[in-house]
Amino acid sequence: MTAPLTPASEAELAEAITVATAPLSIDGGATRGVRGAGTPLSTSGLRGITLYEPGALTLVAQAGTPLAEVEATLAAEGQRLAFEPLDLRAVLGTTGTPTLGGAIAANASGPRRIAVGAARDFLLGVRFVDGLGRVISNGGRVMKNVTGYDLVKLLAGSWGTLGVLSEVSLKVLPRPETTTTLVLHDLSLRDAVAALSAGLGSPFEVTGAAHLPETGETLLRIEGQAASTAYRAGRLADTLASFGAAEMREGFDWTPIRDVTGWAQDGPHGGEDIWRLSVKPSDAPALAARLPEGAALRLDWGGGLIWVAVPPGTDLRAHLAPFAGHATRVRGAASDTIARLHPEPAAIAALSAGIKARFDPRGLLNPGAMGPDQGTG
Amino acid sequence: MQMPEPRRTVLDRAPHILRRLEAALPGGIITDPTETRAYECDALTAYRCPPLAVALPRTTQEVAALLRVCHAEGVPVVPRGAGTSLAGGSLPTADCVVLGVARMNAVLETNLPDRLIRVQTGRTNLSVTGAVEAQGFFYAPDPSSQLACAIAGNIAMNSGGAHCLKYGVTTNNLLGVTMVTMAGEVIELGGGHLDAPGYDLLGLICGSEGQLGIVTEATLRILPKPEGARPVLIGFDNSEVAGACVSDIIRAGVLPVAIEFMDGPCITACEAFAKAGYPDCEALLIVEVEGSDAEIDQQLRQITDIARRHNPVEIRESRSAEESQRIWLGRKSAFGAMGQINDYMCLDGTIPVSALPMVLGRIEALSDEYGLKVANVFHAGDGNMHPLILFDANTPGQLETCEALGAEILKLCVEAGGCLTGEHGVGVEKRDLMTHQFTAEDLEAQMAIKDVFDPNWLLNPAKVFPLAISASRREGTDLRGAA
DSSP: OOBBOOSSSSSHHHHHHOOOOOOOESSSSSSOOOOOSSSSEEOEEEEEEEEEEEGEEEEETTTTHHHHHHHHHHHHHTTTTTTTTOOOOOHHTTOOOHHHHHHHTTOOOTHHHHHHHOHHHHEEEEEETTTTTTTEEOOSSSSSOOOOHHHHHHHHTTTSSSEEEEEEEEEEOOSSEEEEEEEOOOOOOHHHHHHHHHHSSTTTTEEEEEETTTTTEEEEEEEHHHHHHHHHHHHHHHGGGGGGOOOEEEOOOHHHHHGGGGOOSSSTTTEEEEEEEOOOGGGHHHHHSSSSSEEEEEEEEGGTTTEEOOOOOOOGGEEEEOEEEEEEEEEEEOOSSSOSOOOOOHHHHHHHHHHHHHOOOOOOOOOTTTTTTTTTT | OOOOOOOOOTTTTTTHHHHHHHHHSSOOEEEEEHHHGGGGGSSTEEEEEEOSEEEOOHHHHHHHHHHHHHHHHHHHHHSSSOOSSSSSOOOOTTTTTTEOOTTTTOOEEEETTTTEEETTTSSBHHHHHHHHHGGTEOOOOOOOTTTTOBHHHHHHHOOOTTTTTHHHHHHHHHHEEEEOOOOOOSEEEEEEEOSSSOOOHHHHHHTTTTTSEEEEEEEEEEEEOOOOOEEEEEEESSHHHHHHHHHHHHHOOOOOOOEEEEEEHHHHHHHHHHHHOOOSSSSSEEEEESHHHHHHHHHHHHHHHHHHHHHOOEEEEEEEEEHHHHHHOOOOOOOHHHHOEEEEEOOBBBGGGGGGHHHHHHHHHHHHHHHOOOOEEEGGGGOOOOEEEEEETTTTHHHHHHHHHHHHHEEEEHHTOOOOOOOOEEEEEEGGGGGSSSSSHHHHHHHHHHHHTTTTTOEEEEETSOOHHHHHHHTOOGGGGOO
């Protein structure tokens, strides 16, 4: 392996890509277990918060800025990244430092995604270098912007295959004063999804809706100012009374749910493959019934996100045929027959390939990171 | 406003093309000039051109059939929702077919457990909420034209509204689309599940101004209605202080659903028109919060405490639905009030909230320089400005002066760290200003997307990009698009 490239500025990044003649393996902190083949190119040298205006709820930072640094800066002003980017280091056994750009390139969103949106929904602007070394800017740092095409959304979740992010602007939100979690016990999967749906469909602003069959807990999170949180938690418990008495946990930490730490590499499901399914929440119970025997699962996003642990090499997609949605293999050995990302229908795959060919005609950026067909231009 | 010369290849073969369109949609093609005139412009009425024909399909399959004909014959297609675009997004050319979705307004599915609704895109914005309101839900994006505007146009322009600070804009509330490409292929993006398995093409389609495909059906996120909402009205004796107050409210961790701003000239006009009883002052904020009665009281208390530190001339907290209505009355009639006293042009640039005092000062100076009055009314929470330039269309030269002043104000927004358009779209109106916000390479990257979806540049081709830079693609002399 060649020595990694670590450009220290956007200009150096552009230069590195312009002169490259062989594929580049792009990463931020290399914590998300996805990397293309090629010479490593890390954005870790592009570091620092460029602009932070708490009164405008906006933050602009270089892509390689550690997430922890961004979160600490926001916390000091009573704000946060509302999309709750998940950290997969425990699950994947990786050891790097998660970066802001990496979270954006992976569109990494946690439990609050169901209520407030994904990383892509908070991304206001990007600067990136495409596969020909061109520096491109799109979006900006204002919340409402419909000037030209929205390449911002396109870049979020593109895993470095269309361009290497150099700078991102984000909308941030206030950090609430208090958090209360309502816990219902021992519900069937069907009842659990119904309870989560009733909570999310209530006016009480549920910002987390998960079900953990391993512990028999169904959890709904309420956040806000103290009096308001207490009021809404009480009203929510009344609304859900038919599902049993709710236990209230003040300040319960959702990080283990977000990061699926129970399925860490060194834990009980350590040797298994982990999948992440995105489906319509009400499809979750029927879909769970089709999973291979012995599969472990946990639900987030009101049932719309299903984490599944199965024996290595299981092709989970084969079980999901009647359902709309998609399945991503998060952990598991690379396979020729089981793609990491859900295959797209031919017409959509053709559009995606067309976009890739125009942004990276030489096929240099993270080849293979978004599937076996990707990266050859 | 320059538009491309109509294609001779289309005009010369018009009878043949119209026969093929009629065969694709029997009885659904309008060609009579007295009828096509109704489609010669949208809400940007200064520019007009009757199209070659208007097609009003009822189904996705009919849209596909029409597009296949236009694709085969090289006929430009201008998509049209309800024709409420203020940016000329649906302005036709003489060689084009206007493809309107007005007859496609059905609700296809209402799914309360998953909090979504699937509609044909000709349905109006407000009637989406109307379909789920009785069950306690609503569709959040609320452009001020919501009574008339169609979801198709909302998706094309990524429409916003007054409540974006909390609920986001169209793209944050759009779960999926059924779309027909210019070649007549029907594709599905997204749906009841979240996020894309590959590239976020749904995010790319939203806000693409009808240039990448025609969206015929949409899956929209609906939300449970809050228990209640009430505003407070706060008057200041200068705009700068009002701007500082907005910033302090946001910084304090309160997240109002709306923060609306009106300046002196706007307040005076609204007061004369609507008699809402607004205080006589230089700047007025309307801040609305949601929740239970007790939650609303607490938030309003917090907001008024902050406001008091800025020496307001008046604070009027709503205590009832009637009082709320009175507070909103003037703001909601702002555009009508302006229309009573003058012709006006409504701009739509967005700026960082922190730049508000500087931008308002510069607008005032520009207004003096050009000799036209400007009234400001805007969504202060998200920095989306709506300066209204007042002019007299009957005085020769005033429209041109007004356009020149408008361009200067939009350039100022970009210079201040903002953008040309926050929610109306580029259309033809701001097309030629795009080079002030983007470099040649930025625009090239965007046009490359159109090359992928519409290699022959037939869909709404003369919009968004300056004509000079899109010419080779539109005229078919650039082979980059030929895939």
